[in-house]
């Protein structure tokens with residue numbers, strides 16, 4: 001029996017992968033991601049992979065800026081923006097992975113516009129209702145970490161696949 005590592009919660013699939021290249025192939029990561037350090041998060045690596053899948057989901061669903069409406073965003077001008085900055089809510093917080101609160105934003109809104117939280121919340125209210133917005137606001141201060149990144153990757157993979165159909 002191999003000694004359980006501190007990543008023992010890891011997906012057996014990922015743990016068995018011999019190289020980062022094989023992981024990149026399996027999850028169809030963009031070509032500029034050639035090692036763990038190019039991921040937004042790499043501890044655990046599943047967290048970084050989960051984020052790459054989130055980006056794909058957002059790009060598959062949306063083409064325009066969620067907050068200013070700028071159309072057909074591409075390349076550097078298309079970013080994946082949180083309603084509530086991850087720096088405030090915490091990158092492990094389930095809230096930071098709630099797809100209702102993650103949308104496509106243009107380089108301005110997600111950059112100098114600092115996320116345009118006011119416009120973002122208005123759009124959330126319109127789309128998902130005021131009760132959800134109030135709940136989301138409360139959840140910013142709750143400790144609700146994602147404990148199983150392996151399951152998160154699976155969940156997101158399934159969502160992405162369902163969008164392909």
Ligand SMILES: [Zn+2]
Pocket residue numbers: 065066067068069070105106107108109110
């Ligand atoms: Zn914008």
